[in-house]
Amino acid sequence: MASSWRTSRWLPKFLRSPEPAKPYYNIYMNPYRAKRKWPPDLSKLSWRDQVRFDRKYRRRIKMVSTWPVWNRRVKLAQWLILGSVGFYMVCIVDWKTEMEIKAGGPVTGYSPFQVPHDFFWDNWRRVFRGKKPSNSTPEKPDDQST
Numbered sequence: 437m438a439s440s441w442r443t444s445r446w447l448p449k450f451l452r453s454p455e456p457a458k459p460y461y462n463i464y465m466n467p468y469r470a471k472r473k474w475p476p477d478l479s480k481l482s483w484r485d486q487v488r489f490d491r492k493y494r495r496r497i498k499m500v501s502t503w504p505v506w507n508r509r510v511k512l513a514q515w516l517i518l519g520s521v522g523f524y525m526v527c528i529v530d531w532k533t534e535m536e537i538k539a540g541g542p543v544t545g546y547s548p549f550q551v552p553h554d555f556f557w558d559n560w561r562r563v564f565r566g567k568k569p570s571n572s573t574p575e576k577p578d579d580q581s582t
Contacts (some may be wrong), residue, residue, distance in 0.1 A: 525549070527556040
């Protein structure tokens with residue numbers, strides 16, 4: 437039974453004649469030989485060819501390995517993490533309390549972050565709790581006698 441393209445296309449797979457097996461790929465029996473051996477033996481190249489080869493492939497590797505959007509996002513994530521950790525360490529953590537807990541009692545010492553910590557929390561309380569700063573003068577009530 438000769439199978440034409442029509443019968444082999446429309447007949448179910450189990451009724452078709454089997455396709456000939458493809459030969460296993462063997463690199464040594466490759467009909468398409470490479471023009472040059474890879475990787476090249478740099479010891480056999482002249483100094484000038486080594487430099488040219490190095491420059492060419494270094495440039496190609498650099499072009500392939502650059503992902504500008506990915507690099508920008510990674511850099512942004514790194515700066516956000518660094519900034520948030522710095523903000524947390526300076527403004528949120530109360531180092532005086534932390535030192536007292538670690539020492540097991542009151543500590544007489546100065547935390548370098550106490551001034552920015554107090555400044556941050558004083559302004560936070562003032563903004564979100566409506567407290568006025570302590571150095572402001574009280575407002576005078578308006579006279580409404582007419």
